Amino acid sequence: MSYYISALGYFACSGSGSVLLQDTAATEVETTDTSVEVTEEHDTADDTAEEQSTDTAEDTAVEPANEPPVEPPNLIQNPSFEAEDEHWNIWGGASRVESNAQDGQWSVMATSGNGAEQRIEGLIPNTTYRLSGWGKVEGENGMSIGVKSYGGPQKLVSFDSSTYSEDEFIFSTGLSNTSAVIFAYKHSGEESGYADNLTLTEVGEGPLNIVWSDEFEGNGTVDSNKWTFEEGFVRNQELQWYQQENAFQEDGILIIEGRTEQRENPNYDPSSTNWKQSREFIEYTSASINTKGIFDWQYGRMVVRAKVSNLEGTWPAIWTLGLECDWPSNGEIDIMENYGGEILGNFAWGSNQPWSPVWDAERVDVLSFGEGWTDAFHLWELVRSEERMTIYLDGIEINSVDLTNTINGSAACSGENPFQKPHYILLNLALGGTAGGSVENLEFPTRYEIDYVRVYE
Ligand SMILES: [Ca+2]
Ligand SMILES: [Ca+2]
Ligand SMILES: [Ca+2]
Known part of the structure; x- marks a missing residue:
């Protein structure tokens, strides 16, 4: 198997510039262009899917459908400020x-x-x-x-x-x-x-209970009962070689560390057009950990407390992928990506073109959070229900999508909704690649820190 990793899954219209995280395993095509490619061909059905992901379409779709037959009691007294200052x-x-x-x-x-x-x-x-x-x-x-x-x-x-x-x-x-x-x-x-x-x-669905967490309270290696580790060059033509030892626990925090480290690429093949093999040397290392085959979840909420540096060249992420179907028809949820000075929150699912997602992407300028934001830990939260998914940062909504809009096109798992299925969790720090930017001015080692990951159902 010699898959070429490209970034073909960049969707021209519905995505506001997100780059896919998952390996698209496209056909082996030679290209030296490291920038993302824009999918230009999409048929009528694709266009429809894009339109459905706009806010206007969501709003009109949601309001009548979610109207409950009997309204539950409002627990706020004087909720409309009509009875003078009472209770307020x-x-x-x-x-x-x-x-x-x-x-x-x-x-x-x-x-x-x-x-x-x-x-x-x-x-x-x-x-x-x-x-x-x-x-x-x-x-x-x-x-x-x-x-x-x-x-x-x-x-x-x-x-x-x-x-x-x-x-x-x-x-x-x-x-x-x-x-x-x-x-x-x-x-x-x-x-x-x-x-x-x-x-x-x-909310009539009863209490949410914690079903899985890692508080990263140990010291040293990451708990291999909870996480598996990616190895090697994996996706997006990123600079780093992923290896387990760049993820470790220290004082209650998971550290994912990007390092400079030069050694020979064990898969080096000078005749290969696959970037994973044509690189003679490994020059940077980092880690990517995930719960695939160990833990997955469907509806509920996931909370991650993490700290990102927002430094050029770094591309940390908190994300999930569905277990079934080829990407992106398995569904991708980017609870957090940080690159280009922005925080992104994205949803991606399948269109009618293989490896070509429909994106619902939002981005926020890190500078808008004010001075010192990168010095502190922040809370990222994903809430998933049968009807809707929402991403929050410190309690403020970053992105949300109505699941009536997230049905796969014909490319793979056609007509299925990848977000009404279990997903597993990924945490990684990429360097450079199609979105991370230049590492020229980046000081090494560079750290992405995670205090905990908690999942409630
Ligand atoms: Ca009022
Ligand atoms: Ca949205
Ligand atoms: Ca912790």
Whole structure:
């Protein structure tokens, strides 16, 4: 078997520039171009699939379908600010105002570093809840609704539009937590932001329990009962040779370390056009670990606390792949990729062309997170249900997709939904390659650090 690794699976329209992580195992084609290739041929069915992945199509598809026959009780008191200040602590200069309501006559208005809070008692420990609400802003700075003090990290969603829109997220109470604080808050900017009509409901699917985790509490080698290791040159013409020893535990943290290390490529073949064999030397090493054949999961949530350097030349990732079908019809979820100064959150599934995914990709400029962001650990979270998948970074939604849009095209596993199936987990640090950028100014060794991986179902 001599597969050539290319980056043919780059989708021209629906992806906003994501590069595939998985080996596309395309036909053996000689090329010296290390940049990704854009798939230009797609037929009508492909175009339809792309259109379905746009937000507009998702919105129209979701709203009526998700309307429950009987609404569960709203656990927030005075949720629309109609009954004066009752049950709310409106603080710091925020106030209840008339004439900017989404529902009824009143909403809450906040400006800079103020808002409204309500403590909700009587919640069930270790249970999943959904918070939704409406918000709008007059200026550029977002208005948020969120939850804190429930036994997990603060979570929120922000509204940036000058007209009211609705947003929502789920959270799960801690093992002994029976209360939470719901808030509407505006962090900065002098212009007014408004929130109204908040709803907190119990999600009817029962508690989420931790089913698998690695806290990386050991020292030294990674637990081989939980992870397997990729070996060699694997994908995307990346510079590094993957080897097990570049992943190790230190003070409760998994370190994946990129190193300079020169030795002969054991697969070297000067006559080969396959980049894995035509390279005479290994010059860089790193590690890529995954749970394939050891652990996989379908619906629930996965939380990873990690720290990335955002340095040019590095390409760390947290991702999942389905067990069945050829890529990308097995489904790929990129909970985190970091390259080119951006954080990406992507979903990819099969089109009508082999090795050519339909991408639903989002990217955020790391500079927008502010100074010091790369010095700290952050929480990446993937929530999967039968209807939808959502990726969060520190409680803020990065990307979401309605699973009615993620049906494979005809290339492989046609008509199947790769996200209604089990996926396994991958963590890796790539160097260079089709997206990682030049390592010329990168100081070695370079580290990608992961505090834990937890999966709840
Ligand atoms: Ca109201
Ligand atoms: Ca999306
Ligand atoms: Ca840890």
